[in-house]
Amino acid sequence: MMRSKPQNENSSFRDPAGFIFYRDGTVYRQLNQIYSANYKKLISSGLYNLLVKKGLLISHRESPNNLSPDGKAFQIIKPDMIPFVSYPYEWGFLQLQQAGLTTLKIEKLALEHDMNLKDASAYNIQFVGKNPVFIDTLSFETYKTGSPWVAYRQYCQHFLAPLALMAYNDLRLNQLARPFLDGVPLDLACRILPVSARLNLGLSIHIYWQAKLKADLQAKEGSKTSQIKMDKNALMRLLDNLEETTANLKPRDSSTRWEKYYTFTNYRPTSFEAKKQLVAKMIKRVAPKTVWDLGANDGEFSRLAAQAGAYTISFDFDPKAVENNFAKLSGDNTNLILPLVMDLTNPSPNLGWAGQERMSLAKRGGADLIMALALIHHLCLSNNLPLGHVAKFLAQLGKYLIIEFVPKNDSQVVEMLSSREDIFSEYTETNFLSAFGQYFKLLETKLIPGTVRKLYLFKVDHA
Amino acid sequence: MLEFLVAGFFYFFVFPINVQAYLDPGSGSLIFQVLAASLISVVYMAKRNWSKLTSLFRKDAQSLSQHDEIKTAKRK
Numbered sequence: 001m002m003r004s005k006p007q008n009e010n011s012s013f014r015d016p017a018g019f020i021f022y023r024d025g026t027v028y029r030q031l032n033q034i035y036s037a038n039y040k041k042l043i044s045s046g047l048y049n050l051l052v053k054k055g056l057l058i059s060h061r062e063s064p065n066n067l068s069p070d071g072k073a074f075q076i077i078k079p080d081m082i083p084f085v086s087y088p089y090e091w092g093f094l095q096l097q098q099a100g101l102t103t104l105k106i107e108k109l110a111l112e113h114d115m116n117l118k119d120a121s122a123y124n125i126q127f128v129g130k131n132p133v134f135i136d137t138l139s140f141e142t143y144k145t146g147s148p149w150v151a152y153r154q155y156c157q158h159f160l161a162p163l164a165l166m167a168y169n170d171l172r173l174n175q176l177a178r179p180f181l182d183g184v185p186l187d188l189a190c191r192i193l194p195v196s197a198r199l200n201l202g203l204s205i206h207i208y209w210q211a212k213l214k215a216d217l218q219a220k221e222g223s224k225t226s227q228i229k230m231d232k233n234a235l236m237r238l239l240d241n242l243e244e245t246t247a248n249l250k251p252r253d254s255s256t257r258w259e260k261y262y263t264f265t266n267y268r269p270t271s272f273e274a275k276k277q278l279v280a281k282m283i284k285r286v287a288p289k290t291v292w293d294l295g296a297n298d299g300e301f302s303r304l305a306a307q308a309g310a311y312t313i314s315f316d317f318d319p320k321a322v323e324n325n326f327a328k329l330s331g332d333n334t335n336l337i338l339p340l341v342m343d344l345t346n347p348s349p350n351l352g353w354a355g356q357e358r359m360s361l362a363k364r365g366g367a368d369l370i371m372a373l374a375l376i377h378h379l380c381l382s383n384n385l386p387l388g389h390v391a392k393f394l395a396q397l398g399k400y401l402i403i404e405f406v407p408k409n410d411s412q413v414v415e416m417l418s419s420r421e422d423i424f425s426e427y428t429e430t431n432f433l434s435a436f437g438q439y440f441k442l443l444e445t446k447l448i449p450g451t452v453r454k455l456y457l458f459k460v461d462h463a
Numbered sequence: 464m465l466e467f468l469v470a471g472f473f474y475f476f477v478f479p480i481n482v483q484a485y486l487d488p489g490s491g492s493l494i495f496q497v498l499a500a501s502l503i504s505v506v507y508m509a510k511r512n513w514s515k516l517t518s519l520f521r522k523d524a525q526s527l528s529q530h531d532e533i534k535t536a537k538r539k
Contacts, residue, residue, distance in 0.1 A: 153492035201506065204469050205499050210492065213473060217491030228493045234500040241503045 006069040010356035011123070017138040021069050029060070030068055031075040035138055038115075039075060042140045047113040051134070056106050058082075058126075058135045077137065083290075083311045083338075087358055088122040088158070089177035090340040090348060092322040093166045093251050095132070096174065099125040100159030102132040104243045107149065111236065116143040120151035122158040122177070123358075129311075129335035130326065146229035149238070156206050157183025160246060164207060165189055167249040168197045171319040174341065181352055186211035202245025251323070271450035278446045279373065279402060280304045282457045285444070286400045288368030294394075295375035299325035299339055305371065306336040313367070317343040344375075344393075345383050362396060370398035374453075377406040377413050380427055387426065387435035395439035401458040405432050410452050429454070472502050 009020035009027075017035035021028055031039050042048045051057035060077040067076045088096060099122055107117045117139050124136040149155075161184040165173040169192060176184050190211045198204045221228070283291070283305055291305040296314040298321050305312040314337050316322050325339035342348065347361040372394060379385045394401055406413055407429055408422075417424075433442070440458035447454050 148493045148496045150493070152496045201469070205502060209469065209473050210495050210499070213495060214491050217494045219491075221491050221494050225493055228497060230497045230500060234497075234504060237503050237507060238496055238500040 006067070008069065010354075011352065011358065013353075015138055023067060027079060027081060028063060028067055029077050029079055029137060030070075030073045031077065031138065032072060033074045036074045038141045039137075041115060041142055042137070045113040045115065047110060047115055047140070050109060050113075051106060054109075055131060056102060056109075056134055058133050058137070060137060079135065079137065082126045082128060082133075082135065084313055085359065085364055086127055086338065086340055087177070087348065088162070089175055090342060091127075091174065092319050092326055092339065092341060093163065093171055093174070094323060094326050095127060095339075096122070096159065096166070097163055097246060097249065099127075099132045100155070100163065100246045101243060102134060103155065103159065104239055104246065106134055107151075108236070108239055108243075110140060111143060111232065111239075114143045115140050116147070116149065117141075117151055120155035120158060122183070127338055129338055130329040130332075131335065143232075146231070148228060148230040149235060152238070153186075153210070154183060155242065156186060156210060159183075160203070160206055160242065161186055161189035163246060163249050164197055164200075164203050165192055166319075167251050168193055171251055171323065174319060178348075178351065181358070186214070200245065200248075202241055202248075206242065206245065267448075267451045267453075271448055274449045275373075275404075275451075275453075275455070276301070276304060278448065278455050279371070280308070282402050282444065282446075282455065283308045283310070283369065285457070286369050286402075288400065290367040291369045291371060292365075292367040292397060293371045293373075294342075294344060295372065295378065296325065296339070297321045298328065299337060301371060301373055302337050302339075303332070305369070306332075306334050310336065310369070312337050314339040315342040315344070317341065344379065345385070365397050367398040369400045369402065370394055372401065372403045373455075374404050374406060376403060376432075377410070377416065377427075381413065381416055381424055387432055388438070391436045391439050395460050399460050401440060401456075401460070403436075403456050403458065404448075405429055405454050405456060407452050469502065472505075473498065 004024050006021045006023045006028075009022065012020040016032065017038070018029055018031040021030065048057065052059040058079045060079040063076040063078045065073045065076050067073075088099070091099065102125060103117070103120050107120070110116055118141045119136070119139055121136075124134055124139060125132050126135050127133070157180075162174060162176060165176065165184065173192070176188075180188075186207050189207055193203070193207070198208050279301055287308070288305070288310045291302070291310040291312040293299070293302040293305060293312055293314045296302050296316050297318075299314040302312045302314040302325070314322075314325055316325070316339070319341050322339045322341045325337075329335075329337060329339070342361065348358070350356060350360045350363065351358040376387075376390060379390050380387060394403070408414070408417070408424075408427060436442075436456070436458060439460065441461040442456065443459055444457040445454055
C-alpha cells in the first residue's frame with residue numbers, strides 16, 4: 001500500500017527530543033535517540049502507566065519505526081486523538097487553574113519516580129471535555145539529585161501570573177496569553193496586580209519577588225547553573241506551595257450582563273422549553289458527531305447536542321458565561337462539552353513563529369453542525385455586520401446550521417435599538433433568507449411558540 | 464507585616480551574594496527557587512510550631528472547660 005507523505009506539525013519544532021507529524025490523517029510522535037533513556041525510564045518506572053491510569057497523561061501505542069519522516073526515530077508512538085485543540089487564551093479561569101494543578105500533580109508524581117518535567121507550558125495541556133490531559137510525552141526527564149525545577153519560572157508565567165491577574169483584576173485578562181505565548185512576563189503581572197496581591201504569601205514570592213530579583217539573580221546565576229543544588233524535600237515544599245497558591249485563587253465575583261441572560265429573557269419559560277424541543281429535533285435530524293455552539297452562554301443548548309451524542313464546543317465571548325458553563329459540567333454525566341472563550345468578531349488568529357504555531361479558529365474548523373441561537377441580532381445590530389458577511393463566515397465553519405432569526409419587532413431588539421439610530425434597514429427576514437440562500441439550502445423553518453423568533457435549519461450548499 | 468518579613472528575607476540573603484560581571488541568558492529562577500523554597504520552609508516550620516504552641520493552650524482551655532462541666536454536673 002502506498003503511504004502518503006508525512007507532514008510535520010507546525011508547533012512541534014523546539015524540542016530536540018522529537019516531534020509530531022501526521023500521516024494518512026493519523027497523529028504520530030517521533031522520539032529521537034537523544035530521548036531514548038528518558039523514554040525507557042518513563043515506561044519502566046511505572047510512571048507512564050500510573051499517569052495514564054489517573055487520566056493525567058495522554059496514552060499512546062508504539063508504532064513501527066519505518067513511519068519516521070526522517071528515518072532517525074528511536075521510537076514512533078501514536079498518541080490518542082484530541083477531539084478539539086484549544087489554547088489558554090480560550091480557557092476560562094477554572095480551566096487554566098485545573099490545567100496548572102494537573103501540571104503540578106504530574107511533576108510531583110514524576111519526582112516520586114525520580115523523574116522531572118522539563119517544561120510547564122500551558123500548551124502541553126489539552127481539554128478532553130472537562131478533563132485536562134497532559135499531551136507532551138517528551139517532557140519527562142530523569143531527575144538529577146539536587147537539581148531545582150527547571151520549569152519553575154515557566155509555570156509562574158503560564159499559570160500563576162495569569163490566574164492571579166484574572167482573580168485579582170479581571171477575568172478578561174486571560175487574553176494576555178494571546179500576545180505573550182510564553183506566558184505573562186512576571187514584571188508585567190506585578191505592574192497590573194493590585195498591592196493587595198502581595199499580601200498573598202505565594203504570589204508575593206513566586207511573582208513579585210521573582211520579578212524584582214530577576215536581574216540580580218540572572219547575573220549571579222551566570223554559568224553556574226549546574227552548581228545550584230536544592231534538596232528534594234525543599235523542592236516538594238516549593239511545589240506544595242505553588243499548588244496551594246494556585247488552588248486558593250478565586251475570581252472576585254463580577255456579575256456580567258450575559259451571566260443572567262436566561263434569567264432576563266424576553267420570552268416565557270414555556271417558549272424557552274418549546275425552543276429547546278425544536279432545537280433538539282433539528283439536532284436529531286442532522287445526527288452530528290461534532291457541534292459548535294456559537295454564543296452558547298452557559299451551554300443550555302450545547303447540552304442538547306451533547307445528549308444527542310455530539311462532541312460539542314460551547315463558545316461564548318463572555319468569560320463569566322464560560323466559567324458558569326464549565327462549573328456546571330462537573331455535575332454532568334457526559335463528557336462531551338468543551339466551553340471556550342471566543343469573540344466571533346475577532347476569533348483566534350494564527351499565532352507564533354511564522355504565524356503557524358497556534359492555529360486560528362477557522363483552521364481548526366469543520367464541525368458537522370453549527371448552532372447560532374439568539375446570536376444574529378448581536379452580530380448584525382451591535383457589531384454592524386452585514387447579513388451576507390455573517391452567512392459567508394458561518395458557511396465556512398460547518399456542514400449544517402441551526403440559526404435563530406430575531407426580527408426587529410422582537411422586544412429585545414426594540415430595546416437594543418431604543419438607544420441608537422436605526423441604520424439597519426437591511427435587517428429583515430427576507431434579506432436574511434436571501435443572504436443565507438447564497439451559501440445554504442433551507443431544510444426547515446419553525447416559529448418558536450409565543451415569540452416572533454424563528455429557527456432555521458440550513459445545509460451548506462457549495463454548488 | 465508578612466510583606467516586611469518576606470522583603471527582609473530576600474534582602475538579607477540575595478544582596479550579599481557576589482555579582483558576576485556578565486549576564487547569562489539563564490533567568491535566575493534556579494537560584495531564586497532555592498531561596499523561595501527556604502523561605503517557604505521557614506514559614507511552614509513557623510506555622511507548625513505556632514499551631515503546636517496554640518494547640519497546647521487550646522488543650523488547657525479544653526480540659527479546663529471539661530473540668531468546669533464536671534463540676535457543674537456534680538452540682539446538679
